[in-house]
Amino acid sequence: MSASAQPLAIKICGLSTPETLEAALATGVEMIGLVFHPKSPRFVPPEEAAALAAMARGRAEIVALVVDRDIAELTDLVEAVRPDWLQLHGRETPEAVRAIRAATGLRVIKALGIADRHDLAAFAAYQGIADRILLDAKPPKDAAYPGGHGRTFDWSILAALDRTSPFMLSGGLDPVNVAQAIAMARPWGVDVSSGVERAPGVKDVDRITEFVVAARAAAAAAAEAGRT
Numbered sequence: 001m002s003a004s005a006q007p008l009a010i011k012i013c014g015l016s017t018p019e020t021l022e023a024a025l026a027t028g029v030e031m032i033g034l035v036f037h038p039k040s041p042r043f044v045p046p047e048e049a050a051a052l053a054a055m056a057r058g059r060a061e062i063v064a065l066v067v068d069r070d071i072a073e074l075t076d077l078v079e080a081v082r083p084d085w086l087q088l089h090g091r092e093t094p095e096a097v098r099a100i101r102a103a104t105g106l107r108v109i110k111a112l113g114i115a116d117r118h119d120l121a122a123f124a125a126y127q128g129i130a131d132r133i134l135l136d137a138k139p140p141k142d143a144a145y146p147g148g149h150g151r152t153f154d155w156s157i158l159a160a161l162d163r164t165s166p167f168m169l170s171g172g173l174d175p176v177n178v179a180q181a182i183a184m185a186r187p188w189g190v191d192v193s194s195g196v197e198r199a200p201g202v203k204d205v206d207r208i209t210e211f212v213v214a215a216r217a218a219a220a221a222a223a224e225a226g227r228t
């Protein structure tokens with residue numbers, strides 16, 4: 001089935017409390033993300049993450065976000081948390097993605113940092129290797145962690161993208177701009193973190209709901225117009 005025939009997948013990333021996780025699950029989102037990068041303000045220790053994952057299991061797909069971890073660390077994490085997906089948000093090569101997929105048996109989202117159209121050249125290298133490719137804005141140069149900074153990129157550069165592979169869009173999405181992002185980028189899924197927060201690492205339940213309502217309406221409008 002082509003990406004255009006599927007309903008939009010919405011992922012709320014960086015959930016770290018039972019209250020905000022429950023708010024996200026109540027909206028019916030397809031994916032929730034738990035961040036295992038220690039430098040992130042959204043980091044959750046594996047024991048807390050296992051409890052959050054137990055709440056989400058069967059209601060949404062669980063995504064464990066990691067940055068440049070080796071296979072032994074990932075195996076331990078997978079055993080403790082039992083996610084459905086791994087989101088690789090570092091400099092993992094196509095060979096590393098292939099090896100991680102084989103070792104864990106999990107589906108993999110590979111994030112690519114995008115600033116301009118030249119960065120899209122990396123897309124082809126991961127096609128057929130990663131299960132989903134996530135196009136995210138590049139972080140600031142001096143950033144302590146490689147995502148979750150609320151920065152957007154120029155979505156118009158995605159018009160030329162090969163759409164035979166399902167891709168997800170992230171980077172600075174929020175309840176106000178997500179409709180335009182969906183209309184322009186026509187992604188398989190959208191992913192948000194800081195755009196549904198009050199402060200870094202502090203999710204806002206009203207903003208989560210507003211984001212999901214806006215994204216669903218935009219996807220329905222795009223489908224109606226025959227553009228997705």
Ligand SMILES: O=C(O)c1ccccc1N[C@@H]1O[C@H](COP(=O)(O)O)[C@@H](O)[C@H]1O
Nearest residue numbers: 013040147148149150170171172193194
């Ligand atoms: O959210 C984090 O703290 C994070 C840390 C390390 C790597 C990625 C991270 N988040 C991902 O970044 C993008 C964009 O986030 P935002 O919406 O712009 O805040 C998203 O895919 C998050 O999953």
